[in-house]
Amino acid sequence: MTADDPQSVGFLGLGAMGLPMANRIAKAGFALIAVDISEAQVLLATKLGITASADKNDLDGCEVIIIMVATPAQLMDCASIAGLDEGVTAVVMSTVGPAAVKEFAKVVAQRGVRVVDSPVSGGVVGAESGSLSLFVSGDPETQRVVTPVLETMGQIFECGDEPGMGQAMKIVNQHLATSNLALAAEALGLAKSMGLDGEKVLERVSSGAGSSWMLRDRGPRMLISAENRPVLTHLSILAKDASLVAGVAQEYGYQAPILAAARQRWQSAMERGLGQADDSSIYDVMS
Incomplete structure (x- = not known):
């Protein structure tokens, strides 16, 4: 981690994949706040030493917000969270399909939010070991900003310059x-x-x-x-x-x-x- 890297990272979705992915980011030294609606998952994250919460509003102020939810509908629900404001980069790591990510990017762009599309493959074992395959697409400069965070979770495979191409x-x-x-x-x-x-x-x-x-x-x-x-x-x-x-x-x-x-x-x-x-x-x- 360097002075040019994002100084505050939010992680939304601490499921079977999300929790070990968030743990990799935290262990790399990034200031991380992780959020999940499940109190049980929040407790598991806390036991790993991760700062965690069940309140999405706690993501407010993060420079980068990683989203790891299960469905397109859940992704669109995330478009209204308080932390997605001007200058923030949202990284969609869920597998939700090209159309859902394109629509999400269109909606949050109205608030000045940039989107990087980065679904992952490799299962729980890959999430735990930091050896996931990340299918990344989006504006090249925005990709560059979040690359240090993404590299903590696995290998980046560039898929294009628009959200949806990674999906x-x-x-x-x-x-x-x-x-x-x-x-x-x-x-x-x-x-x-x-x-x-x-x-x-x-x-x-x-x-x-x-x-x-x-x-x-x-x-x-x-x-x-x-x-x-x-x-x-x-x-x-x-x-x-x-x-x-x-x-x-x-x-x-x-x-x-x-x-x-x-x-x-x-x-x-x-x-x-x-x-x-x-x-x-x-x-x-x-x-």
């Missing part, structure tokens, strides 16, 4: 992620139906041509019984993303039949009440 890149990523994870679950389900040992299957195919990051990362959790499976990323997030990608594809008139099949599985998992379970629990509707 477009993330849509491609989530098209692959939601489909690959469903396919990994289906493949392990097939292995089970053939009487194969799941652990041996993972050991043998994880380095083969048919492997994927999702198979290697989520596969081991799929093999854990549902009652003992740790929850790292809620299944509802991937289900939401599958629908988001489908909506963007429809908006552009693009047919995505493989995604459509995967989305049906995500919807089935939600209907079975697995929304708050780990996203690897999609295996439970395949096997």
